[in-house]
Amino acid sequence: MQTSTRNELLLKRSLSAVWHPCTQMKQHETLPLIPVARAKGCWLYDFDGHRYLDAVSSWWVNLFGHGNPRINAALTDQLAQLEHVILAGFTHEPVVALSERLSQLTGGRLGHCFYASDGAAATEIALKMSFHYWRNSGRPEKTQFVSLAGSYHGETLGALAVTDVALFRDTYAPLLRTSARVPSPDWRLAEQGESARGFAIRCADALEQYLQQHHASTAALIVEPLVQGAVGMAMYDAEYLRRARALCDRYSVHLIADEIMVGFGRTGTMFAHEQAGITPDFLCLSKGITGGYLPLSVVLTTDTVYQAFYNDDAARGFLHSHSYTGNALACRAALATLDIFAQDGVIEANRARSAHLSEAASALASHPRVKNFRNTGMIWAFEVAAEDAGFPRRFYQQALARELLLRPIGNTIYFMPPYVISRDEAELLVNRTLGIIDAI
Numbered sequence: 001m002q003t004s005t006r007n008e009l010l011l012k013r014s015l016s017a018v019w020h021p022c023t024q025m026k027q028h029e030t031l032p033l034i035p036v037a038r039a040k041g042c043w044l045y046d047f048d049g050h051r052y053l054d055a056v057s058s059w060w061v062n063l064f065g066h067g068n069p070r071i072n073a074a075l076t077d078q079l080a081q082l083e084h085v086i087l088a089g090f091t092h093e094p095v096v097a098l099s100e101r102l103s104q105l106t107g108g109r110l111g112h113c114f115y116a117s118d119g120a121a122a123t124e125i126a127l128k129m130s131f132h133y134w135r136n137s138g139r140p141e142k143t144q145f146v147s148l149a150g151s152y153h154g155e156t157l158g159a160l161a162v163t164d165v166a167l168f169r170d171t172y173a174p175l176l177r178t179s180a181r182v183p184s185p186d187w188r189l190a191e192q193g194e195s196a197r198g199f200a201i202r203c204a205d206a207l208e209q210y211l212q213q214h215h216a217s218t219a220a221l222i223v224e225p226l227v228q229g230a231v232g233m234a235m236y237d238a239e240y241l242r243r244a245r246a247l248c249d250r251y252s253v254h255l256i257a258d259e260i261m262v263g264f265g266r267t268g269t270m271f272a273h274e275q276a277g278i279t280p281d282f283l284c285l286s287k288g289i290t291g292g293y294l295p296l297s298v299v300l301t302t303d304t305v306y307q308a309f310y311n312d313d314a315a316r317g318f319l320h321s322h323s324y325t326g327n328a329l330a331c332r333a334a335l336a337t338l339d340i341f342a343q344d345g346v347i348e349a350n351r352a353r354s355a356h357l358s359e360a361a362s363a364l365a366s367h368p369r370v371k372n373f374r375n376t377g378m379i380w381a382f383e384v385a386a387e388d389a390g391f392p393r394r395f396y397q398q399a400l401a402r403e404l405l406l407r408p409i410g411n412t413i414y415f416m417p418p419y420v421i422s423r424d425e426a427e428l429l430v431n432r433t434l435g436i437i438d439a440i
Ligand SMILES: Cc1ncc(COP(=O)(O)O)c(C=O)c1O
Pocket: 118, 119, 120, 121, 123, 152, 153, 154, 155, 224, 229, 230, 258, 259, 260, 261, 262, 286, 287
């Protein structure tokens, strides 16, 4: 069969059988789906050999490129031993080794790992565990959660209740339990002349006012440390996290760090909260944990939380489960991912990579239609001045025409490439993006 026919056939079958995520399916009457036949490094290829630079790391999951030989080898080896086993009453080497290594990465402060598969499930677990901790500790009235304006923590009902992105939330509002919002320290919202740090302090003051009033009923504050992704890569000063940690301690409220997007080196440190020198009570991880290979999420927590559940009474235990909890293949992919971090000095190497891309992007940063050019670690974002509502879609299509996979969020364009992006690829990404801005 000719390759272009294979492309077309796959698109047709996909549109009739697959309900694609986060998509108004009718738009595909005019916006073609992209078939992917194979992928290698930063590139996705269709059956005709057309290629697309995966500048969003396939929804922020891929770290070390598609078809990574080391992760492939680890998975092949694991397949020959054990693919999956129930984790209630049974255990296995990959899940134990992964838990030990994740705990070590937090300096042993978060020594207990509870697994699921998707990010949203990790959010649900952290929220339930926090509430249940307080209940087990004689504080059953702590039933409320507070999150930042513009926050995103996933699409399941509990996670959506603490999410603040209208497009995803509003339709389902009648199904969601109420939860509170406090101002986001997103520095784009600072007053003219106000520093990012100054604004972070002002927002922390607002959090303090909220907690002063509501701490008795509040179980936890949940935050995306340093970068709020889905609202448009809002970046903020680490001072906010330092102050939030101190306030949570003062008012007996848990701090949940949702590092599902920002974990595993995205912000320049292994975990984003490290940049504030704090430890959260719950750390939610997913996405990059398996290098972008397999669904896996985990909530890490403290001895204090763990001990509050440890009891003869079954109902005081955390009786939450998912069938694929601690899947052996996914854990093994995660171990291979951590090996790459350790063996290749990835955090250090990314500093040079990040500096090079930022330098290459100087013409973007100073472009007259570009506003708020910003960078944290391996994330870059900026707004493009455009009046019409069709801008994101036109930008997306123009990007595809130039071999780039970019998914604008409104007028925000962001780059979140795999860490294996080469200097040439980074320059291609920047130069072609400039070309799109000039063309539309
Ligand atoms: C910060 C954050 N939390 C939670 C999630 C939800 O993760 P998942 O899509 O795996 O359910 C996401 C996904 O983008 C995220 O960015």
